[in-house]
Amino acid sequence: MLKCTRCGREYPLDEPYQRCECGEPLELELFKGLPGIGRRVWERFSQFFPFELDLELSLGEGDTPLTKAKHLSKELGVRLYLKNETLNPTWSFKDRGTFVGIHRALELGFKRIGTVSTGNMAASVAAYGARFGFETFILLPSNIAEEKLKALALYGAKIIKVRGDYGELYYKSLEFGRDRGIYFINSDDPFRVEGYKSISFEIIEDVTPDYVLIPTSSGGLFRGIVKGFLELKESELIEELPKFVVIQAEGCSPICSAFYEERQKIERFENPHTIAHAIENPYPPSGNAVLRLLRKLEGLCVSVDDKEILSAQRALGEEGIFVQPASATSIAALKKLRENGTVEKGAKVVSILTGSGIKTLHQVKAPNVEDGELSE
Template sequence: MLKCTSCGKEYPLRKPCQRCECGEPLELELFKGVPGIGRSIWERFSQFYPFELDLEYSLGEGDTPLTKAKRLSKELGVRLYFKNETLNPTWSFKDRGTFIGIHRALELGFDKIGTVSTGNMAASVAAYGARFGLETFILVSSSIAEEKLKTLAPYGARVIKVHGNYGELYYKSLELGQKKGIYFINSDDPFRVEGYKSISFEIAEEIAPDYVVIPTSSGGLFRGIVKGFLELKESELIDNLPTFVAVQAKGCSPLCRAFNEGKQKIERFENPHTIAHAIENPYPPSGNAVLRLLKELKGLCVAVSDDEILKAQRELAREGLFIQPASATGIAALRKLREEGKIKAGARVVSILTGSGLKFLDAVKEGKVRECRIEELGECL
């Protein structure tokens, strides 16, 4: 059964529904279960999924490292961990959602899939579409950089540059997909969300966090992580829920604005502009759903500036982790919350690192480089 996250209306699972008639996103019930053994998170938490997964097609998504922060733990006075999602098969968290989303498409009998994205999700869907041998449509914005196209090309997907309002494309693709027999696994598809909840399972296998800090754009990742912890609680596998922190870039923060103004619904963020492109969504399709979760679970919402993001990106590199700007927002937010006294010293915090720094080299400044002749190298060291 799929249920609306807002009005509660129910839809049978056999139908390819992705959003409620009321406009809000659907989601699956909370699963309860007992973890099993296995090398893969999909094996260990198989009871938490509505269908059997074909692990022959897995690319090894999930089971990413939880890495202890060294300097930043000391500096910020918390016990800080990074969930390093850059070590997924296409180097972002999207792969978890894509893998589950494709299973949904196949269950419904689709042999074509697609997505609307110019970044991490595009590469992920293109890769898994190839893996499963499905015809794959990637709808990209007309302003996409050549570099991004190069990361899609090898997989052999059908890439279409769409001119017009890119925001509308999310809804348009779902509508056309139904007609044309293409299952669009967009950013907050209910089954994509099911994929993301595996992040929570893995965190809980290692530690019991007080806070989980989540870069938030469409809201799919946030919803997935929250659902994961809710299921762990329902299953009596954890005692307490962590506090969930949604982080956005100041230059595109429709969620934080609505949250701070106490609104029930988000509004389109006009003239968005941030270096954290991966979370630059001016009208997130799960925005209202995240707003409801933040209120219900007493979460926090923080917006950080591009300067703070770039600083955090450098700090993360000093921990040995080179991540894209969107992934650095969590550390910028944590610093702010510590300064404001909203997170107490010694708290256990997990910051989700969503995607690799290799994905967006434009954001990186060339460092200082010295030059010398090999004969003079001795004086140079």
């Protein structure tokens, strides 16, 4: 059964429902279970996923390292752990959600899948579409850079440029899919969210965090990580929930704005502008659902500006990890939270490094190269 995250209305599982008639996202019930043995997170936590996953079709998503940040831990006076999602098959956390989401399409008998994206999501769905032998449709805003289309073409996806920003395309795509028999595994599809739970399961195998910092755009990743921890608590595998922190860029922070103004609903963020393009969604489809979770679980919301983001990106480089600007937001936010005393000294903090910097190389400053001569 799928249940509305707001009004609680229920929907049967044999139809491709993704959103409630009230407009809010749907989700599956909380799973309970015990971890087992297995090389892959999908095996160890198989009791927590809605169906059996075909590991022969896996591209190796998940089971990413949780790396202790040496310099930043010292500098910030906390125990900081970096969940390095840049090591997924298409270099971002999206692969976890795509892998579970595509099984849902398979279960419902679809032969075509799609998504709406400007970057990471497109690459992920295109890659798994190819892997599973689906016909794949990627809807992109018309102003997309040519460079980003190359990988999609290589995976054999059909690319359709549409007018509108990400927020608008999301709703248009669901209509487009209904008319053409395409299952859109968008950012907060209930089964994509199930895939993101795997991050929480892996974290808990290594540390019991006091805080989890999550760069947040559509809200799908945040919902998935929170659901994972809620299931761990229900299953009595952890005693207490960590504090969940939503991180947004100041130039596009519809969730943080609503949170601080104590509104029940997000509003479209006008004229978004930030270097953190991967989290630049002016009207996140799970924005209200995230707000509800933040209130219920007493979470935090922090926004950071582009200068702080770029400085945090360099700091992560010094830890040996190259992330996209959107992923660096959480380190910038942690600095603020330490400065204003919200996060206490010695706290165990996990930061989700959502995606690699390799796809946004143009945003990195060229180095100063010295002329040298090699002689005796």
